[in-house]
Amino acid sequence: MARKPASAAAGTKAAALPNVSRDDLLKYYRDMLLIRRFEEKAGQLYGMGLIGGFCHLYIGQEAVVVGLEAAAEPGDKRITSYRDHGHMLACGMDPRGVMAELTGRIGGYSKGKGGSMHMFSKERHFYGGHGIVGAQVPLGAGLAFADRYLGNGRVTFTYFGDGAANQGQVYETYNMAELWDLPVVFVIENNQYAMGTSVKRSTKSVTLYGRGLAYGIPGEQVDGMDVLAVKAAGERAVAHCRAGKGPYILEVMTYRYRGHSMSDPAKYRTREEVEKMRSERDAIDHVRDLLLTGGHASEEDLKAIDREIKDIVNDAAEFARQSPEPPLEELWTDVYA
Amino acid sequence: MSIEILMPALSPTMEEGTLARWLVREGDVVKAGQVIAEIETDKATMEFEAVDEGKVGRILVPEGTAGVKVNSPIAVLLDEGEDASSVAAQPSSAPPAAAQPSAAPPAVAQPAASGGEVPFPLGSKAAPAAAAAPAPASGWPHADLPEGAATKTMTVREALREAMAEEMRRDPTVFLMGEEVGEYQGAYKISQGLLDEFGPGRVIDTPITEHGFAGIAVGASWGGLRPILEFMTFNFAMQAMDHIVNSAAKTLYMSGGQMGSPIVFRGPNGAAARVAAQHSQDYAAWYAHVPGLKVCMPFSAADAKGLLKTAIRDPNPVVFLENEILYGRSFEVPADPDFTIPFGKASIWRAGTDVTLVSFGIGMTHAIAAADELAREGISAEIVNLRTLRPIDYDTVIASVMKTNRCVTVEEGFPVGAIGNHIAAVIMQRAFDHLDAPVLNCTGKDVPMPYAANLEKLALTTTAEIVSAVRQVTYR
Numbered sequence: 112m113a114r115k116p117a118s119a120a121a122g123t124k125a126a127a128l129p130n131v132s133r134d135d136l137l138k139y140y141r142d143m144l145l146i147r148r149f150e151e152k153a154g155q156l157y158g159m160g161l162i163g164g165f166c167h168l169y170i171g172q173e174a175v176v177v178g179l180e181a182a183a184e185p186g187d188k189r190i191t192s193y194r195d196h197g198h199m200l201a202c203g204m205d206p207r208g209v210m211a212e213l214t215g216r217i218g219g220y221s222k223g224k225g226g227s228m229h230m231f232s233k234e235r236h237f238y239g240g241h242g243i244v245g246a247q248v249p250l251g252a253g254l255a256f257a258d259r260y261l262g263n264g265r266v267t268f269t270y271f272g273d274g275a276a277n278q279g280q281v282y283e284t285y286n287m288a289e290l291w292d293l294p295v296v297f298v299i300e301n302n303q304y305a306m307g308t309s310v311k312r313s314t315k316s317v318t319l320y321g322r323g324l325a326y327g328i329p330g331e332q333v334d335g336m337d338v339l340a341v342k343a344a345g346e347r348a349v350a351h352c353r354a355g356k357g358p359y360i361l362e363v364m365t366y367r368y369r370g371h372s373m374s375d376p377a378k379y380r381t382r383e384e385v386e387k388m389r390s391e392r393d394a395i396d397h398v399r400d401l402l403l404t405g406g407h408a409s410e411e412d413l414k415a416i417d418r419e420i421k422d423i424v425n426d427a428a429e430f431a432r433q434s435p436e437p438p439l440e441e442l443w444t445d446v447y448a
Numbered sequence: 449m450s451i452e453i454l455m456p457a458l459s460p461t462m463e464e465g466t467l468a469r470w471l472v473r474e475g476d477v478v479k480a481g482q483v484i485a486e487i488e489t490d491k492a493t494m495e496f497e498a499v500d501e502g503k504v505g506r507i508l509v510p511e512g513t514a515g516v517k518v519n520s521p522i523a524v525l526l527d528e529g530e531d532a533s534s535v536a537a538q539p540s541s542a543p544p545a546a547a548q549p550s551a552a553p554p555a556v557a558q559p560a561a562s563g564g565e566v567p568f569p570l571g572s573k574a575a576p577a578a579a580a581a582p583a584p585a586s587g588w589p590h591a592d593l594p595e596g597a598a599t600k601t602m603t604v605r606e607a608l609r610e611a612m613a614e615e616m617r618r619d620p621t622v623f624l625m626g627e628e629v630g631e632y633q634g635a636y637k638i639s640q641g642l643l644d645e646f647g648p649g650r651v652i653d654t655p656i657t658e659h660g661f662a663g664i665a666v667g668a669s670w671g672g673l674r675p676i677l678e679f680m681t682f683n684f685a686m687q688a689m690d691h692i693v694n695s696a697a698k699t700l701y702m703s704g705g706q707m708g709s710p711i712v713f714r715g716p717n718g719a720a721a722r723v724a725a726q727h728s729q730d731y732a733a734w735y736a737h738v739p740g741l742k743v744c745m746p747f748s749a750a751d752a753k754g755l756l757k758t759a760i761r762d763p764n765p766v767v768f769l770e771n772e773i774l775y776g777r778s779f780e781v782p783a784d785p786d787f788t789i790p791f792g793k794a795s796i797w798r799a800g801t802d803v804t805l806v807s808f809g810i811g812m813t814h815a816i817a818a819a820d821e822l823a824r825e826g827i828s829a830e831i832v833n834l835r836t837l838r839p840i841d842y843d844t845v846i847a848s849v850m851k852t853n854r855c856v857t858v859e860e861g862f863p864v865g866a867i868g869n870h871i872a873a874v875i876m877q878r879a880f881d882h883l884d885a886p887v888l889n890c891t892g893k894d895v896p897m898p899y900a901a902n903l904e905k906l907a908l909t910t911t912a913e914i915v916s917a918v919r920q921v922t923y924r
Contacts, residue, residue, distance in 0.1 A: 222705070224701060224704055225702040229702035231702075231707050243694050248663070249662070249663025249667060250670070252664050253663060253667015253671065254667045254670060254671040257672050280660050283661070284664065290655070444705065445700050447700070
């Protein structure tokens, strides 16, 4: 795995918590754990036939979105691909509404009409959930265009994967975003596999953030298994955007433990590779270690959080099972405003 | 032997222009490549260079003359030894068109039947409207307007520009984006002057990157703005099809009603002239297929203005299909700045009793020409101008067919999955017992657009085909 040596986990296990309070660190732990437990539950419901179609789990990548949300201010926007459950939970959307959308029920964020890949919350400034690889990149720049037009000082986080990074529209967007100084952070979640094709099997230009330099967009590679490193990079990116300097690219090196979707046989990587990441680089274990070894939380404290998260996820799952299917009239609504 | 300098064609669709300025005088010697005149088309003012060397013997068309036909002689170059007096006596091969207002053919300019609209004067922008247009009939210019409402003559181009300018003045979140819309003043001059009035923050030139800027515009519509996205032509919008269909049209539904896309995608659609297969396609049926989109295809300047204002105010994504050939045509438009045309409301362009012609956009020119010819044969055709293709005003079509019992549809698009196919199916379902003949579809031919002039003409719907179809369904 390509990684900056400076951000290797070994150096960060210190008692002092640079630039982060105990409460913040506990919040990151809690938010990441919520995503992981939620996704595990979603996988379980999928196996029971309660969730249909495509379902892309975010397990392993939690530190990316939690770290970047820590750098966001109220009113900032976010938009992402179809691997979107984590982003929704991290920006404060209700786990009940997300899970009920996965089960296709009226209590879901899109009244059951969008599904796993198409959810939105204007209230939380979450603009989807997009099923077409790379489409969210110009759409995100468009949100930033509106913010710049309106002069409201907001920033848009536009997430996409290493696979989408080879889409032509990404580079069309880089060009215009820099040309017009749009306040957008392009977040490349490099989990190293576009479905089953590894980065090195899809490009010889493997340093994805560097591609922005051709358009004049600064960027950097970030250790995506370290929530504090992600947060710090996010703050640099946001400061750049808010200063009116245009877009910024973060290539966040991460790893998904599960398959591309639920039907992925995962023949393109070894079991050992996945196991090594889980045991040595897990983002949640990393924060857990920071909290425990630094004396900022006890095992009991963390167990209490675990129980709380478990209750939230079970409640969401129960809601998603009990919420009725959309009434048949819903077939015909929301086609036109 | 003297050489005639002819009025040049400076664009694929140019038929005439204004000789704005002469840069040489009689008696001057010119070299090949020397700029000798400035010629104004409806799109731009262009410099005109001499092809041959010689002395300017006579200037046949004075500067400032409008309506000069392409290929008419505008000056004469003398050979060595010739003098101007020999040229003066020489009859020109064609008279300068300058002084002649191109009056509309009488058959076309007949007053509309009561409640209908007056057919458009075929004359150019430069032609005096008063001379070409017939006296307003009762109910003119629009059935929705009070009798005697004031109108003004304007081209489709001016109507589109005025609609955008008025809506941009009314709503600061409305902006125009596209290739060459700003400093170039519009590839087809639709946006001429808008940069000056609204500035570069609201009239935004894009790089040539349809996929990307369509996505940016849709995103902006989610962020609280109302973009008008101009495609230089809809042929290029195929690169942006994913954002028009997947991002704009479907998001309201996929979000359970939370997030709509108030955006207008507009630009010229369909065949222009001699630009061949990749630049000559009618996308009416493509976009009309998609739930979540609204689709307009205006014919007249009043259609263009009234529908575009409605489109800009609509909270849904609207595909607005214009036509390059219609841009320069003049029509009467209501002067009321609040004039709009609701979507899903067809107009009866001309009332008739024997057959219903259903058309839209440029197809209307063929339908009107056919109706004129049929009138001379004693067949009275009613023309329904659909104006919007999503939603379609089925009721007006059905009511007309119930009266005439026969129907021919007219469009320029391909024949498979055409709008006319759909209209025919709906008529069959809703008015089967009223039909005295099968519904026939006149469409473009099932081939990519050829370049050769004769083949291109054949590939489009022709007036003769419509007349023939009407004879078939009326058993004449």
